[in-house]
Structures are given as C-alpha cells and as structure tokens.
C-alpha cells in the first residue's frame with residue numbers, strides 16, 4: 285500500500301452541518317485530521333494558512349458552486365486532491381467534476397465507510413503521484429521508476445560512474461532493469477551523442493558472433509559476399525552494451541579482451557587492424573565469478589569488464605517501489621492500448637506487493653498488460669491470476685493484538701466471513717463468490733484470522 289503522511293489533513297467544505305459533522309467523524313476515525321468549513325471564504329482561508337492533503341467538496345454550495353471554487357483554485361495553482369459530493373447534482377455536473385480533475389464523485393447520502401475508503405484511496409493516489417513527480421524531477425534517472433533506498437543507491441552509483449571511461453558490469457536477476465541502467469549510464473556520459481550498440485550475446489549463434497562483433501571482409505568465410513562492419517566499429521566513440529555477457533563463447537572472449545587492452549580490432553579476413561575507442565558496459569543475470577571458476581569465462585576478461593560492479597536489486601527486495609511501478613506501468617499501458625485511465629484498488633495492490641515476482645519488473649509489466657485489457661475501470665483481486673494470490677503472507681499471520689483499528693477490522697472481517705460460510709454450509713467457493721474475492725485469497729484470510737472448520741460447522 286502507498287505510504288501516507290503520518291496524519292493527513294482533510295478539508296471538508298459543505299454548507300450542511302450534519303453532513304460536515306458525519307464526514308468529520310468518519311475520517312477522524314481513520315486517523316485523519318479534519319477541518320470543516322461551511323463556506324468558500326473560510327475554506328479559502330484554511331487553504332491559505334496550511335497544507336491540506338485532501339478536500340471533500342460539495343458541488344452545490346449556495347453562493348458559488350464547488351466546481352467553480354475548484355477551478356479557481358486550479359487557476360491559482362493551489363488545487364488539492366478533491367472528492368466531490370452532492371445530493372442534487374445532475375449527471376452532467378458529476379461528469380464535470382471528474383472532467384475538471386476531481387478524484388471521485390459521491391452522491392449523498394453515502395455511508396461513513398464509503399467516504400473513508402474513497403478518502404484513503406485518494407490520499408494514497410496523491411501520495412504515489414507525488415513520489416512519481418519527485419522521482420521524475422531527479423536528474424538523469426531515465427525511465428527507471430523507484431524511490432526505495434536500494435534503487436536510490438543504485439542510481440547514485442550509476443551516476444557517479446557514468447561520466448568516467450570505466451567498464452561497468454551490471455548484475456541482477458532477469459527483468460530487474462539492467463538494460464535501463466545501461467541506458468542511463470550512456471545517457472549521462474560524455475559519449476551520449478555517440479551510439480550505444482547493444483549485443484545480446486546469448487541470441488547470436490556461436491559461429492556468427494565474432495563476425496557480428498568485429499565485422500568481416502568480403503570472402504572471409506562462405507557466405508561473406510560483402511564486407512561488413514562489426515558492432516565494435518559501429519560503437520566507435522560510443523558504448524558497446526554486452527547483454528548476457530556470460531554466454532559469450534571463449535573464442536570471442538579472447539578477441540574482446542584484446543580489443544579492450546589494445547584499443548584495436550581485426551575484421552575477420554582482414555590483414556590490418558583498426559583502432560577503436562569503445563567503452564564497454566556488460567550485464568548478466570548469472571554469477572560471472574562462478575563462470576570463471578567453472579572455466580566458461582576468462583578470468584582476465586572478467587576483471588577487465590568488472591571495473592565497477594553495479595547490482596540491480598530484485599523487485600521483492602524493494603517492495604516499496606511496487607505501487608509506484610504499478611501506477612507508472614498502468615498509465616503507460618492505458619495510453620498504449622487507448623484505454624480509459626484505470627486504477628488498481630487497494631486490496632489488489634496489497635496482493636501485488638506481497639507476491640514474490642521471480643520475473644521481476646518484466647513479469648509485473650506482462651501481468652498488468654494481461655489484466656488491464658480484460659478488467660473494468662478498476663483492477664481488483666478478482667482480476668489477478670491465481671499464482672499471484674496463492675502465496676503466504678507472513679504479515680497476515682501475525683496474532684491479533686488488543687484494540688487497534690486493525691483488530692476491529694479483522695474482527696468485522698472474521699464475523700462477515702463466518703456468517704457467509706455458515707450461510708453457504710461451509711462451501712468455500714460460494715462464500716468467495718458472495719464476498720467478491722478469489723478462493724485462494726479467502727483461504728489465506730481465513731487462516732490469518734484463525735477461522736477453522738469447527739467455527740462454521742459448530743463442531
């Protein structure tokens with residue numbers, strides 16, 4: 285879940301005292317600091333005097349309508365995330381509220397639970413947007429999304445090494461973003477205007493790799509009908525990115541070492557050598573040190589490539605970045621597929637944060653793409669595949685404490701699950717259906733809440 289300010293401040297502007305009061309009680313129970321205002325003038329004063337994280341704004345306010353007030357704030361650059369409410373608004377006004385940038389629209393009367401849930405969602409959304417903005421303002425990050433300490437450290441190290449000539453070896457599991465880090469180093473180096481040539485060493489057949497890297501003269505081997513430049517030559521004055529470097533055959537390793545040591549290459553079938561000025565960045569998900577021990581990777585080349593090692597953390601080492609990444613990826617994918625903006629609800633986000641992501645950001649991206657196309661406006665746990673839900677969440681297994689808000693929620697959840705189970709004579713599938721959750725999720729909640737068969741069969 286996104287992190288919220290310790291105690292967010294909410295401004296409630298409604299001319300009906302009872303409504304103000306009801307909202308205030310509901311949100312204060314959620315731990316929010318609520319300031320109630322009965323007219324635009326006093327609301328404007330509050331906004332002038334302090335930082336407000338969220339506004340709950342009535343559309344029909346008497347002297348000036350809420351939409352006009354919101355637009356005025358927008359034009360002054362002082363609008364805050366806002367939930368519009370109204371008892372008599374027309375459909376057109378409700379649509380307008382969303383169009384001008386309201387986070388949500390609630391029709392009165394609404395329950396305390398409804399406003400609490402929407403307010404929390406709005407605050408979480410705003411906090412994520414703020415983190416994304418702060419991140420994007422930071423120089424040189426390129427497309428790398430994340431503000432966890434591990435990612436910040438990685439970016440700081442990558443920026444430090446970017447404008448040197450040092451070889452960099454980027455390690456990390458598959459799909460963690462090693463190529464993005466290489467792009468970032470190139471973009472922040474003095475070689476940024478020269479090309480970065482990418483070689484996927486595991487995708488080129490062994491008999492072609494040397495010609496791909498160093499080029500060949502006409503007639504150098506059967507099928508070499510015309511001379512060809514190699515990637516080293518194309519990368520002259522720029523960067524050669526050797527992806528999956530552990531898969532380089534030993535013959536090519538020897539030639540790369542020579543090229544790096546002497547700054548010279550020799551095309552296949554050529555007599556003379558060619559001077560090249562190339563910086564090498566390499567990446568691998570394998571343990572290259574181990575490959576050296578196994579004899580599949582040259583030790584001298586290993587040291588040559590590993591002048592500066594950078595390790596990209598796996599996604600499960602930086603779960604804090606998951607909501608940021610999810611938001612970023614979802615909005616990018618919505619734009620790509622021409623879909624209306626969609627959001628991931630809190631429960632589904634919680635599940636995404638708990639999953640272990642063996643395929644890292646790439647897996648997250650692929651999953652979201654699949655889910656996004658099939659889901660409605662909001663992505664819920666019902667849209668998530670079983671593999672994401674069927675993991676144990678140690679946090680859920682914590683014993684219940686005494687009297688926190690969480691305990692109250694747990695108790696209410698336990699009562700509801702038990703009542704529904706009893707209603708369906710213990711049938712888990714029907715209970716899950718009734719409660720709009722998936723079976724594995726229900727099982728996990730049942731075990732976290734200590735619900736066993738004897739509780740609903742009365743045995």
Ligand SMILES: Nc1ncnc2c1ncn2[C@@H]1O[C@H](COP(=O)(O)OP(=O)(O)OP(=O)(O)O)[C@@H](O)[C@H]1O
Nearest residue numbers: 427428429457458459460461462463464569645646
């Ligand atoms: N921090 C991140 N922010 C945004 N997108 C990311 C991030 N990390 C990875 N991605 C995205 O995830 C996908 C995989 O990233 P990338 O190809 O850089 O991973 P990799 O570590 O090089 O994988 P492999 O080892 O399989 O080559 C890409 O589409 C990339 O844009």
